[in-house]
Amino acid sequence: MDNSLQSLDQVRASALDMAVRFGPKLLVAVIILGIGYMVGRWVGRFLEHLLVRLNLEAPVRSLLVRVARVLVLGLFAIMALQNLGIELLPLIAGLGVAGAGVALAMQGILGNVAAGLTIIFTRPFHVGDYISIVKEEGEILEISLFSTTLGHTDKSRVVIPNRKIVGEILHNCGQIRQLDIAVGVSYGTDVDVALSLVEEILHANPRVLREPAPVIGVARLAESSVTLRVSPWVNVSGYEAAVGELNKTILETFRARDIAIAFPQREVRMLGSSA
Structure with missing residues (x-):
């Protein structure tokens, strides 16, 4: 019984001695971590305002802000460990060796991260x-x-x-795309009339942008047709719909105005032979 009491007294004495020796240092370390947390939040807010001015996307801003906060907190954590008397050089050396191994194993991922940062900042x-x-x-x-x-x-x-x-x-x-519609009309067509009709069609379609102005003209003189170029600008979201609408409207309008849309054809002459 006396031995048990003596051991308990020794434990209490050791605990009291450690509290006296390390208690102030531990308290200072906790204070350092608290200051680091507050400084990290301030740095995060400052960086957030800066990135908003740079017009970076919201997910990218959030990620960079978090990274900055972690780095600041990590710096203050190192200061807290130094205050406790922990030797950091062996720890840093070990982390460096482990980090090299991880970097070799994650080359593809790290390459994507480096490329992602390049895209973020070069935009x-x-x-x-x-x-x-x-x-x-x-x-x-x-x-x-x-x-x-x-x-x-x-x-x-x-x-x-x-x-x-x-x-x-x-x-x-x-955020806009240019259509490239080719319309072949016969050589007997009044090209000015055809181009005027195309211009009216483009002006009536709500998907076609007024600026930049559509490009309309004769693209080339083919074997069986005169190819008209119809190249208006539309928003990206309306590209596919605009192609279908304009092709349909051009076809119907040209039919209604008796403008023949040319198709490949060949003229064959039969030469008779004398008996």
């Missing part, structure tokens, strides 16, 4: 733009650190890793 395209790249095209639906998502008119989605985008030739149409 070659924005959400809502229509782009063509790496044999894919579509409307930008989402930009993240790891990938970029394109939307097609058939409601499907294409997810492209960011490392496949950076360094490639990019065709960015913005």
